[in-house]
Amino acid sequence: MTDLTKMKIAEARDLMKAGELSSRELTEAHIAAVDAADSLNAYIVKTPEIALANADAADKKIKAGNQKGMTGIPVGIKDLFATKGVHTQACSHILDGFKPEYESTVTQNLWNDGAVMLGKLNMDEFAMGSSNETSYYGPVKNPWRATGSNNDFVPGGSSGGSVASVSGYAAMGATASDTGGSIRQPASFTGTFGMKPTYGRCSRYGMVAFASSLDQAGTITRDVRDGAIMLEAMAGFDPKDSTSVDIAVPNFEAALTGDIRGMKIGIPQEYHLAGMPGEIEALWHQGIEWMKAAGAEVVDINLPHTKYALPAYYIIAPAEASSNLARYDGVKYGLRDAPNGGNLDDMYYTTRASGFGDEVKRRIMIGTYVLSAGYYDAYYLKAQKVRQLIADDFKRAFEKVDAILTPTAPSAAFAFGEKSDDPLAMYLNDVFTVPASLAGLPGSSVPAGLSADGLPLGLQVLANAWDEETVLKISGVIEQAAAFSATPSEWWR
Amino acid sequence: MSDYRIQGATGDWEVVIGLEIHAQVTSNAKLFSGASTEFGAEPNSQVSLVDAAMPGMLPTINGECVRQAVRTGLAIGAEINKYSVFDRKNYFYADLPQGYQISQFKHPIVGHGTVTVDLESGGTKEIGVERIHLEQDAGKSMHDQHPQYTYVDLNRSGVALMEIVSDPDMRSPEEAGAYVTKIRTILRYIGSCDGNMEQGSMRADVNVSVRRVGDPLGTRCEIKNVNSVRFVRQAVEIEARRQVDIIEDGGTIDQETRLFDPVKAETRSMRSKEEAHDYRYFPDPDLLPLEFDDAFIEAARDSLPELPDAKKARFMEALGLNDYNASVLVAEQVSAAYFETLVTAVAKATGKSEADVAVKASNWLTCDLFGALNKAGISITETPVSAEQGAGLLALIEDGTISGRIAKDVFEIMFETGKDAADIVEEKGLKQVSDTGAIDAIIDEIIAANPGQLAQYRAGKDKLIGFFVGQVMKATQGQANPGVVNKLLKPKLDG
Amino acid sequence: MSNIDRATVAKIARLARIKIEDDKLEPLAGELNNIIGWVEQLSEVNTDNIEPMASVVDAKLRWRDDKVTDGNKAESVLKNAPNAEYGFFAVPKVIE
Numbered sequence A: 001m002t003d004l005t006k007m008k009i010a011e012a013r014d015l016m017k018a019g020e021l022s023s024r025e026l027t028e029a030h031i032a033a034v035d036a037a038d039s040l041n042a043y044i045v046k047t048p049e050i051a052l053a054n055a056d057a058a059d060k061k062i063k064a065g066n067q068k069g070m071t072g073i074p075v076g077i078k079d080l081f082a083t084k085g086v087h088t089q090a091c092s093h094i095l096d097g098f099k100p101e102y103e104s105t106v107t108q109n110l111w112n113d114g115a116v117m118l119g120k121l122n123m124d125e126f127a128m129g130s131s132n133e134t135s136y137y138g139p140v141k142n143p144w145r146a147t148g149s150n151n152d153f154v155p156g157g158s159s160g161g162s163v164a165s166v167s168g169y170a171a172m173g174a175t176a177s178d179t180g181g182s183i184r185q186p187a188s189f190t191g192t193f194g195m196k197p198t199y200g201r202c203s204r205y206g207m208v209a210f211a212s213s214l215d216q217a218g219t220i221t222r223d224v225r226d227g228a229i230m231l232e233a234m235a236g237f238d239p240k241d242s243t244s245v246d247i248a249v250p251n252f253e254a255a256l257t258g259d260i261r262g263m264k265i266g267i268p269q270e271y272h273l274a275g276m277p278g279e280i281e282a283l284w285h286q287g288i289e290w291m292k293a294a295g296a297e298v299v300d301i302n303l304p305h306t307k308y309a310l311p312a313y314y315i316i317a318p319a320e321a322s323s324n325l326a327r328y329d330g331v332k333y334g335l336r337d338a339p340n341g342g343n344l345d346d347m348y349y350t351t352r353a354s355g356f357g358d359e360v361k362r363r364i365m366i367g368t369y370v371l372s373a374g375y376y377d378a379y380y381l382k383a384q385k386v387r388q389l390i391a392d393d394f395k396r397a398f399e400k401v402d403a404i405l406t407p408t409a410p411s412a413a414f415a416f417g418e419k420s421d422d423p424l425a426m427y428l429n430d431v432f433t434v435p436a437s438l439a440g441l442p443g444s445s446v447p448a449g450l451s452a453d454g455l456p457l458g459l460q461v462l463a464n465a466w467d468e469e470t471v472l473k474i475s476g477v478i479e480q481a482a483a484f485s486a487t488p489s490e491w492w493r
Numbered sequence B: 001m002s003d004y005r006i007q008g009a010t011g012d013w014e015v016v017i018g019l020e021i022h023a024q025v026t027s028n029a030k031l032f033s034g035a036s037t038e039f040g041a042e043p044n045s046q047v048s049l050v051d052a053a054m055p056g057m058l059p060t061i062n063g064e065c066v067r068q069a070v071r072t073g074l075a076i077g078a079e080i081n082k083y084s085v086f087d088r089k090n091y092f093y094a095d096l097p098q099g100y101q102i103s104q105f106k107h108p109i110v111g112h113g114t115v116t117v118d119l120e121s122g123g124t125k126e127i128g129v130e131r132i133h134l135e136q137d138a139g140k141s142m143h144d145q146h147p148q149y150t151y152v153d154l155n156r157s158g159v160a161l162m163e164i165v166s167d168p169d170m171r172s173p174e175e176a177g178a179y180v181t182k183i184r185t186i187l188r189y190i191g192s193c194d195g196n197m198e199q200g201s202m203r204a205d206v207n208v209s210v211r212r213v214g215d216p217l218g219t220r221c222e223i224k225n226v227n228s229v230r231f232v233r234q235a236v237e238i239e240a241r242r243q244v245d246i247i248e249d250g251g252t253i254d255q256e257t258r259l260f261d262p263v264k265a266e267t268r269s270m271r272s273k274e275e276a277h278d279y280r281y282f283p284d285p286d287l288l289p290l291e292f293d294d295a296f297i298e299a300a301r302d303s304l305p306e307l308p309d310a311k312k313a314r315f316m317e318a319l320g321l322n323d324y325n326a327s328v329l330v331a332e333q334v335s336a337a338y339f340e341t342l343v344t345a346v347a348k349a350t351g352k353s354e355a356d357v358a359v360k361a362s363n364w365l366t367c368d369l370f371g372a373l374n375k376a377g378i379s380i381t382e383t384p385v386s387a388e389q390g391a392g393l394l395a396l397i398e399d400g401t402i403s404g405r406i407a408k409d410v411f412e413i414m415f416e417t418g419k420d421a422a423d424i425v426e427e428k429g430l431k432q433v434s435d436t437g438a439i440d441a442i443i444d445e446i447i448a449a450n451p452g453q454l455a456q457y458r459a460g461k462d463k464l465i466g467f468f469v470g471q472v473m474k475a476t477q478g479q480a481n482p483g484v485v486n487k488l489l490k491p492k493l494d495g
Numbered sequence C: 001m002s003n004i005d006r007a008t009v010a011k012i013a014r015l016a017r018i019k020i021e022d023d024k025l026e027p028l029a030g031e032l033n034n035i036i037g038w039v040e041q042l043s044e045v046n047t048d049n050i051e052p053m054a055s056v057v058d059a060k061l062r063w064r065d066d067k068v069t070d071g072n073k074a075e076s077v078l079k080n081a082p083n084a085e086y087g088f089f090a091v092p093k094v095i096e
């Protein structure tokens, strides 16, 4: 019998529809795979009972002819998404023991379609990180290892658990979130397909906030079609989120025509970074060739403010975070660390000191500083102006091109500890992903090749707001052309 | 110009006052959540997960609160900003679950307006309103329930407030009090706030500074959450005196937040200077800018009732009321409404014009009815004598059925029993006697019984006619028509 | 140019209500200076006449109807509280 955990969502869906596979079988296989993948540390909480109940309900739905795209499909949920009655801590100690009395809209949409919850996935604390090393629950290991090596690599972040579970065959898909690259960069590091939709496409209701103006839910899957199927289930207008936009969700899977003839693909010249590894540059050129071969027209474009995206991001995101994370104060939920005989302020100081990890504290401090009296105009206001310029760059570009192609990350996965002592080196990982986040645009990372060490590399596809279909269509063409068939060695099983 | 001065040891000081009034917007649900705003519920029962700042919860705005803020702005002739922005005001407090208050900082919904306040001298003064913005209320902390703990109730958390910020235009405790009173009147007229200061639906932060007349502004202190007009006046007086004493002793005023203690009649510092606020305002990324069009503003304008100033002017110009009566009547919309119903009904019953009966009606209302209500300790909304019943009484006076004196007795019974004036007059036989035959006979009896007084009268002591009228009225238990009595008595006395 | 010293770090930490041990102030000041110094490259960008981005979505704020649709869930609200007594959140005493 085939290994059910290596099946794609679309295949499983079709087999279940044909009555040749039950969600129960599929789910049981995945529950076992989740256990087998313990050494990846992708799951921080497993919910096999919920999974089996979901699976049985899904099988009934399918029998009744009510199958939807995600019905019966076992998925993992990033710990950022509130799941009613189930551990939800954004992998922070400060939310110690928190079990929400509510469900995030994105996960509710999945459950409404009959998806199966395998458990909660590890992540960087409050999604602040690019290597999953800031999690209170310890780092996630990348299922991929360099050729001939037993050394561990980071899976990227912040959706490290999401990509490790999917590339490690411990989920068919996973929810993820992207603030500055937290879907695309880890997807690139793990040979998975990461899809970040337009800001406002997926509801933020019930998603623990990092930087509200940037946070956007998305998907990690093993291929583009699966991403289309899963995103369609998660997305949609939600009146509970004032930044959710009332635009109909298209049939994303239908966009995968493979036909990009005549489309214009922009190549932003500013993304040619000095000192970028040659293999990244080479992969990008390969991508350009694939586009041409598929009949698209490739044009050089300019996004002049690209260089300023990261610094703007590292003002805006920490500023919003410093405010969003003020609610973690030991009063209403989570950790309380109150010194004996201390007053309310003492409780705040110690609770927040012991509840937040170093990177989170660092960002709260930066955010507090840039918003504080006398600095607002020089930092926050300036950054929001630069952000507008960055958005305008894209706007102008999309008057000329249908999509933009770039590398996803400036390197392949790196070793643990390699950048964790140097915040700036870590931040630079998101150099290609942050600009589109600032502009709220949809983007993906498609597995496109291997590094010299045998680690996966991704290409990033960006399109105009609300044009996820173009992102998916082009991603599908890259996937076809790349015929990426490498797999990790399954050392963890 | 106010000539209110604080006499210091070194001379006179002027006080400068600006007010920030927090008024709870009248709405069923909170500003950013669907929880109820009703007062007095069980702790934490009117709290949504949004109000409790659960992770991932998001604000969505209540359109009615926007409408009420716009109506309030229109009522004070203010600029309405079709584009405004919600900002976060960041600070930590136990009853502030989000760790920030959603407020409006740079771009408020309402810009500059003006309020005309009525002063005790009879004059008026224009007070500028710098802005009105929408914001969330905080929860409530209780410090006296437990030796180690403060208890927090989030029922108020997220209730919509309008913060109405005045210009520093007031110069005396009276003006500050009159301003609060006027704002309250306007809010109650248009229904954007119930103005209930006891329940905290309206409270004022009072900014006070002192200076020599003509000098630039002094350093101000903000006295937080003063919750009655009387306390506003007291707080100004006490704080101004404190500041003068400090300055005259060679000290300087620290800009700080203070608390008014009405029991100890003092203000005291709330936070140490070291904790100087740094609210780190920035636009709330969970919300988009608030925008609406002219049609929305015009619809809000059309929904406004006649406002107190316009009503007062009409009462004076069209109905001939004096300033005092007009002011008293428009102070509360229910009083004004009572008056208008009363005047219409009296005019209808007597066939006279409203202008002809309005002054008497206003006198009766402000003296008799308000006096009785006051004595009984009840408000006009609970009056046992309706406007229609009051009109019944006034009509009986107007058409001569009863005298003004009898009317007082009839009103007393009406107030106690709630009965109609006509029924009481009928039952008790209080109709004025205008029958000349009956009065004639009584006059004759009285003249006969008082020969001494008659002689004095005839000897030139004209004033004694009053004695004889009094005797006749007494004999008829006040029911004799005084006009008829006078007419008949004079020739008889004159012989 | 940024010059975040110990005192500044202490002040920010106080605003953010995060306790930082004395011996951590100096290293943290260094880290923050690094990051702030780096973001200051934004000053190179000419932003004259540029409006700061108000929202990345091109939409107007939607309004809710004034209906009571929530509440009456004190139990849910208090369920995760580290300390709740008599229906209230209980916190270490605030002295005013």
Ligand SMILES: [Mg+2]
Pocket: B020, B205
């Ligand atoms: Mg204030």
Ligand SMILES: [Zn+2]
Pocket: B022, B135, B163
């Ligand atoms: Zn306020």
